[in-house]
Amino acid sequence: MSSACAHCGEPAAPELYVEQDAQRLPVCCPGCAGAMTLVHELGLDNYYRLRTGRARPHGGDEPGERERNLALFGMPELLAEHESVTPEGRRLTLSLSGLNCAACCWLIEKAAADIPGVVSVGTDLAAMELTLVYRRADAPAAVAERLDRLGYGVTLPGDPRGRALRRREQRRLLGRLALAGIGAMQAMMYSAALYIGAFDDGDQVYQWLFRLVGLLIATPVVFYAGWPFFQGAWRGLRAGSPGMDLPVALALSLAWGGSVVNMALGGEHVYFDSAAMFVFFLLLSRWLEQRQRHRVGAAWQQLKDALPLLVRRSTDGDEQWVTSRRVVAGDLLRLGQGEVLPVDAVVVEGQGQVEQAALTGEPLPCRRGPGDAVQAGGRLLEGTLLVRAAGPVGDSLVARIADQVARARSEPPPMVRDWRRVAPLFTVAVLALAALTFGLHWAAGPARAFEHALAVLVVTCPCALALAVPLSVSGGLGAALRHGVLVASPGQLLAVTGLRGVLFDKTGTLTSGHFRVIRHQPLGDGGHSEAVLLSIAAALERHHPHPLARAFDAYPDDPALADAEVLHQGAQGRRLGVLWRIGPDPFDDAGNAATRGATRLLLYENEQPRLRLWLSDEPRPEAAAVTRALGAQGWHLRLASGDGEGAVATLADTLGLDDWRARQTPEQKKAWLERLATEEGPQMMVGDGINDAPALLAASVSVATADASALARKAAGLYLLKPGLAPLAALPALARRVRRGIRQNLTWALAYNLTAVPLAVAGLVPPWAAALGMSASSLLVTVNASRIARWQSSSS
Template sequence: MERHPGTARRRLAPLSPAAAGPGRRSIGRHGAAPVTILCAHCGEVAPTPPFLAPGDGGERPACCPGCAAAMALIHDLGLDDYYRLRGADGAAAPDLEERDRALALFDVPELLAAHRQPDPAGERLTLALSGLTCAACCWLIEKAAGDIPGVVSVRTNLAAMTLTLTYHRPEVPRAVAERLLKLGYGVTLPGDPVAEADQRREARRLLGRLALAGLGAMQAMMYSAALYLGVLDGDDEIYAWVFRIASFLVATPVVFYAGWPFFQGAWRGLRAGHPGMDLPVALALGLAWSGSLVNMAMGGGHVYFDSAAMFVFFLLLSRWLEQRQRHRVRATWRRLEDALPLVVRRLDGDGETWVASRQVRAGDRLSLSQGEVIPVDGVVVEGTAQVAESALTGEPLPRPAGAGDLLHAGARLVEGALLLDAAAPAADSLVARIGEQVSRAQSERLPLVRDWGRVAPLFTLAVLGLAAITLALHWSSGPALAFEHTLAVLVVTCPCALALAVPLTVSATLGAALKDGVLVASPAQLLALDRVRGALFDKTGTLTEGRFELAGSRTPDGDQDPDHHRDLLAVAAALEHGHPHPLARAFDDLPAAHLSEVRVLTGGASGRQQGRLWEIGPAPGDAAAPAGTSALLLREDGVPRLLLFLRDRTRPEAAPLLEAWRQRGWQLRLASGDGEAAVAALAGKLGLDQYRARCTPEQKVDWLRALQRDEGPQVMVGDGINDAPALLEASVSVATANSTSLARRAAGLYLLRADLTPLTRLPRLARKARNRINQNLTWALGYNLLAVPLAMAGWVPPWAAALGMSASSLIVTFNAARLSRWPSSFC
């Protein structure tokens, strides 16, 4: 009878020794007792008789239906190589109740919507994983999920325990989750309490290993101090043996429990054919422990248990500090996200209804009272309140908020009550954008990091070669002495400091910038800011506040009395109602006429009234607009009827920013789509070197491209949709706090506050970050160049090598951490 793929059957008789596989252990003789069989998937003891699942070499034993189903699925997908790549370690399949709970998350569209992002190929979704043990797990997941119809790409991150899925069918996320759960891995949405608990457990485990290594290193050093100082003579040999044995007992759990991640990492690298920095570490630890044990058994006087324990402690300390620094930026916005309310009161008709914050859509009217936190970005339509925005801006004092003010999710009402019109769903709020751009920043790999990833295997092989040369050079002096010098070379050349030099500095820099009100989506752009040669600014909403007001109007015959223009102003207000351009906001408070067929056009709008076509758009260049204003022209059936003059206020912090950048020798320019008069007036007021008016997006890109070709890297600062192409083209791009969604996505740097002041300090932060990177790399390289010859010459004992290597890593770590005090320590 043919069996359906993916199912397993229970065998009714004990397996033969041949079928039991390598995990079986015989308990009795001549068949008098059953055979203990281990599950081929997770390694647990299987029942007798076991469950069976198909495999390349025939049927394999399983401990439960879950593991059997996982093994059958792997076989049906043609992925049996997973067991060869993985080795003996495995993960148990989740039980049915746990699996159903995990899959239930993927049946709620509102939950998935919070984590989906648009992608050119469809949609992109990030999932949290658990149960991954090595690179073979990543290989299996990518192969298994990549075969599902609708999947465009699958990328796993072993360090972050995440899966990034790109797809174009709505049913794909649940199908992927179901397949991964069948394979025995945990999969859930980011922020799920189960995944958070797993991450906390891993953090506690690392901290526990570090604590054990620290205590063990101190104890082992205490026992070894008497041996190093030579205070024990021949009559005290029994005490020397006691100290050696005590050092052995203390160091063994440090090496093989606390240091297990290094052995595991070394084995993974070897199995994948890419030896990494864990290989010389594991080799040094293994040689120090085993060599000391052999030397002690043969009656030798030198043991290095204390060196091995101290080596593990300082390596784990560096790893813990790196992890803590790396997660600091993510934790900042995660705390903000967790502070958002789960429910909010929405006005429906004449009443209020409690709804989930995830269900809020643009245009919903929300009611908020004193003490509540705003769940989405929105505009105040009624009421006054004192609003605390310290979680977003760092400003400790609350500010007043009233009708027309834009408030962001995460702000808390200290006093008062408000009615708020939601500007966008929760998934499009400032908090959500921060999370997206933090993820983008963490996924970006700097050229130095990519280069180190390529050089690391060569560096490891070079270290092993130097160790072999050292062993050969000193062999004539005796195997024990040659072993000691070789061990010192392996320890002293640990590339931890080199590996940490760039990532730790970048992580500290991102945290410092965020504290100063700048969200960095592209670390490479931030580091490039110190090498910029000029800046190109947009005008409206960037150097100006973007809050236009009507400064006057005039008919073609010269009439400037606004009372005579009341009907024409009502037509203009109707055309501009709902237009996204900042100029249109000047008409929001004016009474509007009734028009039909209103359409938003490039640079204006059109509509009909009683058969007549009305159009509004930029006035021609010969329109005599007052200085500092932008001119619009209202036409009726193509005939000019009214000139409208709009005035925008310059940002008060614009002049200090430009002066600070001018002192750096940068050329400052202005590119705007506004009219000649307004652009020229602002450029003259701020002392800009050049300006261009009536620029289209393409013209901004062309100008920026020419400047970068002739002068060098340029920074672009903008806020609008028309600035997005130039932001993508610039070496460094900055989107202001009031920028459009497209501009934010195009920019590498994003201001969290409606204030340009942080940009004044940002080049100095970039310079200090680059200096820190250079200092760390110089120190790490210089240390290795100095220490390696000394160790090969036999002038550095293993304990001193461990101390020097650890000190080198700690110096790099603390030097990078100094940036976290920005800006207080440098301003």
């Protein structure tokens, strides 16, 4: 009889040993020999005493594939996509495989923690993820190599191996659910005969046989299908923070163990059917909750996976394929029929139909030609386009969505955070209540007291309370995403219902932000032609980030102008030793009918006015409908802009806004919003520019438009995915629906516990009824939350 491998438990190979502490330990392959040697050299032999399962056998990957996978961790450009910068260092999340128990997590954390450059290591057994914080560039490669030597698989997020692992875990959960469902039905079928007293008049052999069959059916349901609850309970105990899995695991253990003891002692009470039903309904709730919780992330991952790894870059007429991550602002890219754009860009030449359903949800393609913007993720259905990249992959709208998704995942609503603090106390209270119930009914006999205590453990499972808020919020995030709003701060979505007013930015928010010069007038006697003055203005504004500056892109730059610099309002530079400046026109009179509502600029030569310009920017087509919809909520609508009085007043009058202020600096916008919040109540800020960021940060609810600046989108809690303001109109109704769902779920969960717990303590609820009631409570909460995810606005 061959011995077993001391590392993985597989049959050992003949004459293959590892020498340790004067012992010859059998192993099955060189991989396990290397892993055992490394564990011993690191002083981590406690791993073999802590683990509850076998290590992952080596040899699953071909040597070439293993080398390829490890080589990925030495490429900074690949790691950069999955990294974030923290005060402690760079933070990297990796996908793991081969973990079997908490001992594997212990071994990984201990083995990686002493690698030079590693600040901290954390593992998540349930998510099969490793979070690494490090300060040296070679640390990820060293960690990956060491984990591979230990026999664990490590991949970058999005790697096909990681996706295969997640699919396997999902199939495993579904398999556990199927086993629990079949087992619960079968166990109930046999228990029904016992409950109705079919064998009370005799046939004790059949009574015992039915109980034995119930044991055989319930055992795999409890200990295989219900294994995640035992794992969760153990992790909570080890961390010193018992969670809701603890009373579940205890109830399952007592139901199964108590039934076995009763059978052995010839007692009447068995609870195999209750345990099986308990596991089935809990797994069903967990499966539904998992699907809903991952919906927002899955929508993002689907879009992210659609981006191409390669793109054709055109340089002086020569085209070559390059990796998408090598694209920088200004690169010319050739897009052929059927190809997907990896970056945001502007069309330089060509015409084509571009479909962006993956990003905007709009099923119909849009025709794009020279001067039109196209976004990353857009697929060219017909034609050929030459586009100029607006920036690298990391600056695209897709990357912005990634940032917002990460924020949404990392920021639970206040009610969720409160529940996490209360959950351990709730769990301890449940255990104490079960013990009290056992003592109260001791006089009726140990079996009866045990039954009532078990019913209390089952009926008070906090699953419904724990799921009430997160599932409702998750459903709201999914519904918002379908309506074109990405929620980075769930708390801000819930705060929409308490708003008292909205403060809008003008340019690029209520207007399209596409300015054009509609009139220009020379001033003074500077001796310059209008063409020269326009070229000077164009050279000054060429690199200004404000949308006003784009009105001059069609004019040629004056080659003599140098040292142009962006000012707080406008720009300045020197031409042949003379200072030129462009900025707002301080004399903002009404003008004639043709230019009323236009933005006015002045071009100065040594602070002498030389050219007055009128720039026009039309309101967004949907702006009037959106402001009417928000005004119908009883909110006060206001406009704050850095433009002059004429343009701001005209737009406010056109849209029927309650109040407006012109020539506002970022600090003035913030101060006005804070004063409104003090006098009226919570305010919403809607903006798109860098100058809107202070007000966005100060607002109770902040919304950035789809083409917002990087600073504005980071300051905002809500982000519009589609161009325009139309998704704003659905926000109030969606926020009310989410809050109503939370109230319904919390009310039901609390009412159920307040009703069921006293009955269980009084001994009026048998364990099988407790399992059914608890499961029905959790399922009701889950189903009600899923209705939020399917919510449709009346305007859809």
